[in-house]
Amino acid sequence: SAEPTGVAPANTAKPAGTAQPGGTAQPSGPGGSFAAIGDAALVIEDGWIAWTGPAAQAPAADEVVDAAGRAVLPGFADSHAHLVFAGERSAEFAARMAGRKYTAGGIRTTVAATRAASDAELRAGLGRLAGEMLAQGSTTFECKSGYGLTVPDEARAVALAAEITGEVTYLGAHVVPAEFAGDPGGYVDLVCGPMLDACAPHCRWADVFCERGAFGADEARAVLTAGLGRGLLPRIHASQLGPGPGIVLAVEIGAASADHCTFLTDADVDALASSDTVATLLPGAEFSTRQPYPDARRLLDAGATVALATDCNPGTSYTTSMPFCIALAVRDMRMTTEEAVWSATAGGARALRRTDIGYLAPGARADLIILDAPSHAHLAYRPGVPLIHAVYKSGRRVG
Numbered sequence: 001s002a003e004p005t006g007v008a009p010a011n012t013a014k015p016a017g018t019a020q021p022g023g024t025a026q027p028s029g030p031g032g033s034f035a036a037i038g039d040a041a042l043v044i045e046d047g048w049i050a051w052t053g054p055a056a057q058a059p060a061a062d063e064v065v066d067a068a069g070r071a072v073l074p075g076f077a078d079s080h081a082h083l084v085f086a087g088e089r090s091a092e093f094a095a096r097m098a099g100r101k102y103t104a105g106g107i108r109t110t111v112a113a114t115r116a117a118s119d120a121e122l123r124a125g126l127g128r129l130a131g132e133m134l135a136q137g138s139t140t141f142e143c144k145s146g147y148g149l150t151v152p153d154e155a156r157a158v159a160l161a162a163e164i165t166g167e168v169t170y171l172g173a174h175v176v177p178a179e180f181a182g183d184p185g186g187y188v189d190l191v192c193g194p195m196l197d198a199c200a201p202h203c204r205w206a207d208v209f210c211e212r213g214a215f216g217a218d219e220a221r222a223v224l225t226a227g228l229g230r231g232l233l234p235r236i237h238a239s240q241l242g243p244g245p246g247i248v249l250a251v252e253i254g255a256a257s258a259d260h261c262t263f264l265t266d267a268d269v270d271a272l273a274s275s276d277t278v279a280t281l282l283p284g285a286e287f288s289t290r291q292p293y294p295d296a297r298r299l300l301d302a303g304a305t306v307a308l309a310t311d312c313n314p315g316t317s318y319t320t321s322m323p324f325c326i327a328l329a330v331r332d333m334r335m336t337t338e339e340a341v342w343s344a345t346a347g348g349a350r351a352l353r354r355t356d357i358g359y360l361a362p363g364a365r366a367d368l369i370i371l372d373a374p375s376h377a378h379l380a381y382r383p384g385v386p387l388i389h390a391v392y393k394s395g396r397r398v399g
């Protein structure tokens, strides 16, 4: 093939005699558990991982990249982001930090700005955020609509999102827009009918904000069922602002992921633990709304699969940084450094039902990052420090 047949970000030994961990940190296969190899190498062929193991046993390669003792990880899989929007809401954030409470009502501010923006403005914003994500090590990211809330504005959002990612999510059911305030049922009909028709060709996923002030269980079920009818796989925003029916609905409908999971009942935890539905935790939202963080430990101890994602959006979590989310998860959500890195890579892949990303072993795409640090733990140990030394997508250096 025309691709270089071998690139080996060989994680060379730490200076002899140090006991510090180095090497690749990786789930051993799709859905595998966290495992680190010290003094490791990996071989890339045609954009895929062909081999991983101790550097001393590495097969010869055409081109060798010496990672000089830095840690090599799978690229982050950010499985939850709202990137198609205009404007910003720093005044709302500042008011919250001064004591005001978050309500979903702020979404309408962004809806107005987004409707008024040109395609070029939205595309520019999307490009800027996608660039930030890549620079911070996210080699895969999901992108939702949800700030248009008319047929043409939602269709435009998913079409723009599809220009930069294959993981596009239809979120026409984000909130009921002001013009439907007196007729929420009419809005759900629009979301399940003409809006879905216009959006489905660009999307892989359908999502709904199932929360008091947004959509109830019956409405959410109707939206996700209609999406399934058009081949869109379900995911859900649930139990962000208070306990609600969204988690149980997610499991019942076979959603790939239930996102936020901040206020969980024991029944919610049991439902998640005995299902394939990933619990996706979004600590950037709790950081930015001053809410209690979700209890990752409770979910993990019950046996649920946990993913971490940024929830990047201008209202509740205006960050594109998976390292920041990892640091919050380790410091404030009782996750170990290994669990947090797993959840940001393999967990995100699971939440996107992807078996080709989120780990470094044969069978995986060569989507990986090299840290300016000897171990994965530095992502939480050195919060706020730009530690991404290099980013590779399908074996090509992109950052």
Ligand code: NIG
Pocket (backbone or CB within 6 Å): 104, 106, 107, 110, 209, 237, 240, 285, 311, 313, 314, 315, 316, 317
């Ligand atoms: O995931 N919860 C619903 N949607 C976003 C917030 C959107 C906004 O406030 O603009 C979230 O947190």
Ligand code: FE
Pocket (backbone or CB within 6 Å): 080, 082, 237, 311, 313
């Ligand atoms: Fe969200």
